[in-house]
Amino acid sequence: MSITRRHLLKMGAMAGAGLALPLGAISVPVGRLAASSSVRSPGVEPFTVPLPVPPVTKPAHVHGGADYYEMVQKAARQEILPGLKTEVWGYDGVFPGPTIEARRDRPVVIRQWNELPVPVSVHLHGGKTPPGSDGYPTDLILPRGHDPGAHAHAGHGSAGKHAHMFKDYSYPNAHRAATLWYHDHRMDFTGPQVYRGLAGMYILRDDVEDSLPLPKGDKDVPIVICDRTFRDDGSFYYPSLDPTLQEEPGVLAHAANGMFGDTILVNGAPWPLLEVSNTMHRFRILNASNARSYDLALDPPPPGEKAFVQVGSDGGLLEAPIRHDRIAAAPAERFDVIIDFSRYPVGAEVTLTNIGGEGKTRDVMRFVVARGEKEESAVPERLAPDLDFPDPGNVEVTRRFQFIAGVFGGMSAINQKVFDPDRIDARPRLGSTEVWEIFSDPSHPFHMHLVHFKVLSRDGGPPGPYDAGWKDTVSLRGGTVRVAVRFEGWRGKYVFHCHNLEHEDMMMMANFEVV
Amino acid sequence: MGGGAYATKLRHLATVLAFASQGIHLWVLPGQLAAAMFPGIFFFGVAVGQGLLGTSLLFGGGRWRARLGVLFNVFVILVWLLTRAVSIPQLFEPIQLPVEGLGAAATVIESALVVVLIALQRSMPRKRKVRYTR
Ligand SMILES: [Cu+2]
Numbered sequence: 263m264s265i266t267r268r269h270l271l272k273m274g275a276m277a278g279a280g281l282a283l284p285l286g287a288i289s290v291p292v293g294r295l296a297a298s299s300s301v302r303s304p305g306v307e308p309f310t311v312p313l314p315v316p317p318v319t320k321p322a323h324v325h326g327g328a329d330y331y332e333m334v335q336k337a338a339r340q341e342i343l344p345g346l347k348t349e350v351w352g353y354d355g356v357f358p359g360p361t362i363e364a365r366r367d368r369p370v371v372i373r374q375w376n377e378l379p380v381p382v383s384v385h386l387h388g389g390k391t392p393p394g395s396d397g398y399p400t401d402l403i404l405p406r407g408h409d410p411g412a413h414a415h416a417g418h419g420s421a422g423k424h425a426h427m428f429k430d431y432s433y434p435n436a437h438r439a440a441t442l443w444y445h446d447h448r449m450d451f452t453g454p455q456v457y458r459g460l461a462g463m464y465i466l467r468d469d470v471e472d473s474l475p476l477p478k479g480d481k482d483v484p485i486v487i488c489d490r491t492f493r494d495d496g497s498f499y500y501p502s503l504d505p506t507l508q509e510e511p512g513v514l515a516h517a518a519n520g521m522f523g524d525t526i527l528v529n530g531a532p533w534p535l536l537e538v539s540n541t542m543h544r545f546r547i548l549n550a551s552n553a554r555s556y557d558l559a560l561d562p563p564p565p566g567e568k569a570f571v572q573v574g575s576d577g578g579l580l581e582a583p584i585r586h587d588r589i590a591a592a593p594a595e596r597f598d599v600i601i602d603f604s605r606y607p608v609g610a611e612v613t614l615t616n617i618g619g620e621g622k623t624r625d626v627m628r629f630v631v632a633r634g635e636k637e638e639s640a641v642p643e644r645l646a647p648d649l650d651f652p653d654p655g656n657v658e659v660t661r662r663f664q665f666i667a668g669v670f671g672g673m674s675a676i677n678q679k680v681f682d683p684d685r686i687d688a689r690p691r692l693g694s695t696e697v698w699e700i701f702s703d704p705s706h707p708f709h710m711h712l713v714h715f716k717v718l719s720r721d722g723g724p725p726g727p728y729d730a731g732w733k734d735t736v737s738l739r740g741g742t743v744r745v746a747v748r749f750e751g752w753r754g755k756y757v758f759h760c761h762n763l764e765h766e767d768m769m770m771m772a773n774f775e776v777v
Numbered sequence: 778m779g780g781g782a783y784a785t786k787l788r789h790l791a792t793v794l795a796f797a798s799q800g801i802h803l804w805v806l807p808g809q810l811a812a813a814m815f816p817g818i819f820f821f822g823v824a825v826g827q828g829l830l831g832t833s834l835l836f837g838g839g840r841w842r843a844r845l846g847v848l849f850n851v852f853v854i855l856v857w858l859l860t861r862a863v864s865i866p867q868l869f870e871p872i873q874l875p876v877e878g879l880g881a882a883a884t885v886i887e888s889a890l891v892v893v894l895i896a897l898q899r900s901m902p903r904k905r906k907v908r909y910t911r
Contacts, residue, residue: 283803669867
């Protein structure tokens, strides 16, 4: 009897300590993961909200041939889903941020004020920017009252150059016309901060572009595509481990390979509608999503012709237009395209779809050909003068970088190393041309700061249909991409990284220093 | 049942060490599992193993129990050493702030546990007098 009781007691204790305690300990994170991956946005009737166009901001003053802007990064409440308010973190409190219109060789200086509760860093994506203004991940603008020591990010190397409350970013704009964008780049927290709204367009124009008969004015439309998930109260849902974005970086394990939202926003509106005349329109498509790539097509396709005429890429106008049935846009890529609505009858509804999407994410937005109008635009067969690509015969150094993502929440790495602000992985010489060979496990958008590059080959063959022109971001699509880079402009330390922002925050980033 | 007061002392010490290791792994488990599954699942396994070992030692301890305990803890220590020697960030390094101090403390405890379990094993008389040839 006593042996049986002792035996029972022992079995009970073993079950308690050996199973119940550990199971109790995992019930909290398992519940959190299950709850997080089952958040669904409130339903929205697609193609009912008119397409907004982000406001073009004006310089606060003009002095010595340069435009000086003031921008305040702050929280604001914005109606994104009809009838609900979403707290956004926006440049000037709007999402997407105000568009900056710049001219080639006319410098822009932006004083960025940080009125958010977290540090920020602003990067002009695609800009050839001096290192101090490039938005290096640890060059933070600390908010009022923040202790600089609190942001050294233990284990992630040295602290950067901190500014307090505001910082002036200088952009020389010594670059051909191009569709650039600016966005947050804070160390470890870029994903959640861009997700909350810290991204905007920066359109650089020049005389070459002005002289072309491409669609202009309100027929030159920025299209900022991103995906978000909302809670029932309209707030953004992002699976941060620490939703205050103050201490612990990273996302719940289910989102470690990217936060994919279930609601597609264009210029901050869900599946919007744009009425157009039956003429050519120019759309500057930016994939501003954290992780989602789009395979865009028109439904119905225009009879007998390609849907899109691509006139520009990340780095500006192509030499000659390229016609596409589809546009595959990885995060941060820009495609400058013309859609000719004269191929549709007045009254036609044309949906911009995402062939790669599932369910609601198969739709992006809709055009309604609302009226007839005389055509005043054209797409010339010669767009830009010779693009002066780097000569692969002049290459000084060839470097290889391997991008492998973390598994179920492990860190993502370049050449098996995680980002360290103090480690330099490449020291190209100023003025030199190098070939960089990037290979990957599936799907990383590879982005370099400071420079543009020319895609030389993809998986040993010719560049793909979406690799034309000057690029600053290229989708690796699980293969090997060789690019030729000319390091021009400034000496200094810059980053290159995966533009899947969750991968980037999970350390898939490295430094090059131009010497 | 283990023989003598010395063996009992060792057994109780081993119990405390096993529960201490379990406690550390239970403490970091929820945060690790939310951030990265492989470390989380491993810590869960360690917590289960140390819990079972600690409880069973509390109620007694044959040679085989001690031997299994040694094997299990040597395995746990080797995994810790391996993940420090070979960097596979994709599998073993979640982005969370490092818990290096706790990891080192757990390893010290597990090493002590291995020593105590070996001593316990040696202090105990063989249950069967019959010798099996190996
Ligand atoms: Cu990536």
